[in-house]
Amino acid sequence: MSYQTYTTDAIVCGNRVSNTADRVYRLFTRDYGMVWATARSVREEKSRQRFALQDFTFVRVSLVKGKTGWRIGSVEAVGNAYFSATTREVRQVVAQALNLVRRLIQGEEAVPEIFADLEQLWRQCLQGAHIPLVAAEYFTYRSLATLGYIDAHETVANDWLQETPPLSAAAKQAIEYGLAQSHL
Numbered sequence: 001m002s003y004q005t006y007t008t009d010a011i012v013c014g015n016r017v018s019n020t021a022d023r024v025y026r027l028f029t030r031d032y033g034m035v036w037a038t039a040r041s042v043r044e045e046k047s048r049q050r051f052a053l054q055d056f057t058f059v060r061v062s063l064v065k066g067k068t069g070w071r072i073g074s075v076e077a078v079g080n081a082y083f084s085a086t087t088r089e090v091r092q093v094v095a096q097a098l099n100l101v102r103r104l105i106q107g108e109e110a111v112p113e114i115f116a117d118l119e120q121l122w123r124q125c126l127q128g129a130h131i132p133l134v135a136a137e138y139f140t141y142r143s144l145a146t147l148g149y150i151d152a153h154e155t156v157a158n159d160w161l162q163e164t165p166p167l168s169a170a171a172k173q174a175i176e177y178g179l180a181q182s183h184l
Contacts, residue, residue: 003064005073008032011118012057013102017043025053025072027061028101028118033109037063037070049075056082056094058122081125089133090125096136097121103184104147113146117160124161135160137167140175149178 010027013034018024021043027035042049052059052075062073085091097118105111117139124131138160145152151174167175 003066005062005064006031007060007062009078009115009119010035010059010061011098011101011122012053012055012059013098014055015053023053026102027059027063028105028115029061029063029110030112030115030119031110032063033107033111034101034105035063035070035108037061037072039072039075042072052077054080056080056098058119058126079122079126081122084126084128086128086130090131093131093133093136093139094121094125097139100140100143104143104182106184111146114143117142121161129161131161132164134164134166137172137175138164140179141167141171144175144178144182147182149181150174 008029008031010029012025013028014026015023018038021041022038023042024036024038027037029035039049039053041047042053049072053072057080058078060076060078064071064073081094082091085094101114101118105114121131121135121139141152142160144150
């Protein structure tokens with residue numbers, strides 16, 4: 001019996017040890033949402049996948065849906081935004097964005113708007129661009145509005161990663177309200 005292979009872009013959001021040499025990875029994918037996928041023998045020294053599957057890494061991954069869940073076939077690392085960040089401030093924005101995604105995205109349902117924003121953030125980091133700390137607030141605001149936790153009263157331009165003015169007090173209150181309403 002053969003299984004279908006699904007190839008998609010993903011961001012490694014975390015992992016946990018499974019058995020002796022295996023690991024289970026939490027991947028935020030473009031097409032399938034948040035997925036837990038197993039990688040066999042990835043903890044062994046001879047594994048070629050172990051460096052591609054580090055946290056904060058943007059990857060092109062082949063997944064196989066089996067009886068017991070998702071399995072990782074092949075992985076191609078595009079880059080690690082945390083290690084590519086030029087300043088501590090940029091690392092903080094990357095970490096806050098990934099923590100928010102871990103918190104809000106729970107199931108295997110695609111959220112292309114949030115993935116596109118996260119991919120834009122990752123690509124800017126990989127190019128070595130400076131990203132202001134306020135970008136984390138903009139990402140949170142856009143994500144909560146996309147998921148329906150808040151009404152987006154303020155329009156956030158597509159260049160939200162550039163030097164932009166701070167969010168208004170009403171937008172910051174909306175973020176607090178949305179995070180409280182998510183119960184996550």
